[in-house]
Amino acid sequence: MNIIECVDLRKEYLSGENIVNAVDGITVAFEQGEFCAITGPSGSGKSTLLHVLSSLENPTSGDVIYNGKKLSGYNDNQLSVLRRRRFGFVFQAYNLVQELTGYENIVLPVMLDKKKVDEAYINKVIDVLGIGDRLEHLPSALSGGQQQRIAIARALANKPSILFADEPTGNLDGKSGREVLSLLKYVSKEFGITLILVTHDLNVAEQAERIISIEDGKIVRDTKAGV
């Protein structure tokens, strides 16, 4: 069953006087619980595809359909609610709120949703990510790897259906990168979450069940592991 899909998706940018087709008519679907890596060279449009899919950016044309509903019909508030309840994001630059502690960053989506924190679940996430001793620290006191783990925990806090990760290991050293990746894989399996990950690192992409290669805004290859 498709959790999210897009149909003839286009995203154009103005670069000086030229129009750049970052995403050029892509139609693709993702299944529930799938781990998919989107890969391609710099400027191929992989991150833009992720941003449009995850409603961080509006498409120029085409549709994103989540759970059978077109996101083009959502207003800003509805999209905010969708992001805080159904989507989780992990960025390359971690993007933690500097004024909040590790714990506060983790539970931020729950608090924005004015819900009660599921302590058992959050504790489990924290345990899995191994960040129990960093919760009282402000992000500025944490290493890159630790910040990214907090970011993953924040992305998981609301039990999302999809986890979008944009070059999650790009800012980390090899060891930390590998650890973060296996954690992402583990949590997506553990919690049954669809993981859509953008990377230009083939080693990272190879860990996925499905690899979509993009060039010049178009899908040039869509392969499943073992196929």
Add this chain to the structure above:
Amino acid sequence: MNKKKLTVNRLAMGNLKARKKQYTLMIIGIVLAMIFSSGVMFFVFSALSSFNELDKLSFGNQDAVLMNAQYYNFDRAIENDLIDDYSIAHAIGYGYNEETGEESGSLMAWYDEDAYELSYVGLREGRFPEKAGEIAFERDALVRMKLNTQIGEQITLTVKTPKSENYLSETVEKTYTLVGILHDKRSNIESEFSLNVDQFEYPAIMLSPEEKIEKGGKERLVAFIDYAGKNDFNTQWHITQAILSEMEERGLVDNEAVNGTIPPSKIIYSNAGKHFSTQSIQNTEENIRMTTILAVVLTTVLLLASCVGIVNAFNSNLQERRKQIGMLRAVGATKQQIVKVFGREAMIISLCATPLSLLISYFAVKFIIGFMGEGFVFIPEWWVLIVCGLFGIICVMAAALIPLIRASAVSPMQAIRNIDYSRKMKNKRVKSQTKFNAPNLIASRNLMFRKGRQIGVSFILVATIIISGFGFAFIENEAERMNSFYNDFDYAFESSGGTVGSNIFNCKWGVNYSDFSESVKQEILSLPYVKTVGGIKTCMANIVFDGEISDYMRLISMYYGNTYELSYERSNINTYEEYVNQLTKSKNKRYLAFSNEVFGGKDFYSSEIHSFEPSDIEEIEKYVTDGKINIDKLDSGEEIILFAPQKIGYRFEPYENGEGFSGGVIDISDGIKEDDAPYIGETAELSYKAGDVVNISVLSSDITPQEMTDDVIIPDDIKANNKQVKIGAIVSSIPQNSRWVQEMNFLTTNSGMNHFYENHPYLNMYITLKNDCTEEVDGEMTYILNQYTSGNGYRIYSKFQSNQEKRNTIIALYIIIISVVVLFFSTAASIINNSLTAQIRESKREIGTLRAVGASARELTQSYFRQLLSMFGWGCGAGFGLYTFIWILMYFAAKSTDMSFDYKYQIWQAALICIALLAVCFVNLYSKVKKQMKYSIVENIREL
């Protein structure tokens, strides 16, 4: 390829061009800060100069005017360091209009070249006389002679020729062409120093230096003197005394030469013996000192506020500038190169902002002063503008240096990143909240980590609130004080006649004193604009007692009367009883003489009868405490109104140092006040009731005030008009009004007055107009009324002019205080806006992150608004708290020292300002957040 050389100027200009919008806003901010501070300072100093200029035009630029200066040795005075400079006006005639008589005339003089400057003779219109046959008049001199000559027309005068201090016996008729009207000086000097024409002859008519004196005459010299050094009032006073002593040594002191030593700095000596007391001089010095202190404080506060404003405007894009500096350093620019680029950039900005703001200030002040009317002259004080300009440039340069110094202290990469904030955060420890409202928590953390900004905003808000609170209270107090003397008439003017010379009998009027007869009243009434003319007459009247006098009368006599001989030594009196025993031991010589020779040995009390128009008398009906006012009976002289408090007390308060006391009669009809209670020595009830009959004796003599010396006890020609009159009504008190007098007096109608003193002239006249007064009507009325008062040194009260003056003063005060408040207001608004805007710019990524994790626009706005509210909450709380505290402190300090404290607790303007400030900041904040929301989340998050 562009082969133009890359210079510092090109880099700086490139920077400016690339950020045109940002820099335009910054320049506007700097211009605004400078406009307010330089504008207010320029206004204050220009207004001070304007007062100074008007003072010089009214009294001259000299320290003293010396009449009959031909007797004075100026060289010796210079040798003795008494004077620095002098200049001469040569009086070669005394001209007058035959029709208006000799008294209406003036000395006619031609001026030495430098006398124009020293006497500060100023033209209202036309020009100075240049050749023989030309003449210029002070406007008042024309009015006194009732001449309506226009410039270019001819004037024929009867001219007496001086022969030093005397005149030749023959007069000549001379015809001149009027070429100029001068600013009035003679009348100003006369009225300011209460002189009369015969005591001081200031040349109010100017002739050409080519004019020759009549044969046989000798010029009378009028010298304008500049005292040695620029000295204070006390020194000037001593120099005046030294000059007089020198003249005394030479036997000139009784000569007319001494007559008019008139230092226009308000120390006056004349034959009339009138001079300002030392106390008055000290007060004047104190006032000048206070004004200077106030100006210095105001200037400092304004400069500081504008400095904060400029630095703030410049720092609005501080972070971005740091990044720029970091990037330039990363590509190899040396510190010197960076200093050059940014210094040049700051110089270009200040060169744009400074002249623009000074130009706007100049024209704004010119416009405001022009709008404020005749009482203000626009005299630009260039040095104020120059100081403000230099200060602005220094502030801009200093503001430009701040990011440079900070960026130089860290590595280029650290400068590119916001390392300051990250460093600060690294050292912070906070406890995690398990349950929180995300917008509120982020807001409170932001406030916690940016305390410096909070303190800055609070400080400026506190200053705004305190300045606004006290400033507006001050203006309201001034406005109230000015409007508290409300008059229901349009014009009032008074004669210089009166009951001078003695307070027991009435002297002869009309010798050297003008007065207003019934015909003057009718003449004024016939003027087209005039609706009513009311007059007031005053004459001395004695109440003669049969038998013992009452305690009430004794108490009144002890204070007001001239009954007792003041033979006690004040410092030896410690108790009220001692005072009464000493004071009432013997009656004075003049009292006993009148009692024995005029009143057949009876006691008496010298009082006054004031008479008014019947309509005015009817107005006081509501204050009658006993009896009833009957106008017919007042008119017929059958009845009179007694104006006296029902109950009085003698307030006797010994000084704490045991040397004397202060004492006086107070009205205690409404009970004794708590403050007075310990000092009331004796009380007494008014013994008169309505219906009682009093013996009134009005004494008069043809003796003139000049002839009334200490040697004259009872003039030979004393006449008594004795009347028994019934007290028709008693009035205890009348709320303050300039027309009524409070004491133990009698009131009646003007017709009633004739029964006590027949055809007594009016002392004061009150005029109401048919319609509302306009500028033209006021000009005409003042001109006409001047003809009746000219020469006696009294000024005409014009409600229209008085209201205009009041309005102008209030407007000036409002302009100053509003400008100061607006300056603080704008600075506060700019600090808050800039810091929040900068924060929003810096937090672009954070906004994106929050949006990515599900925060809506409303929640983001809420978080920033919460910060804004918190900044205001602290600032306003501290401001209102401190204002209240200072106000209470001042209130109790004034109360404990018995000083008056009239400032209301005034917070509504400050509250309004804060609300407006909050609204402005909110709108700005909302628009900035909304702008960020227009970008996509990815654009928010993306790194530079």
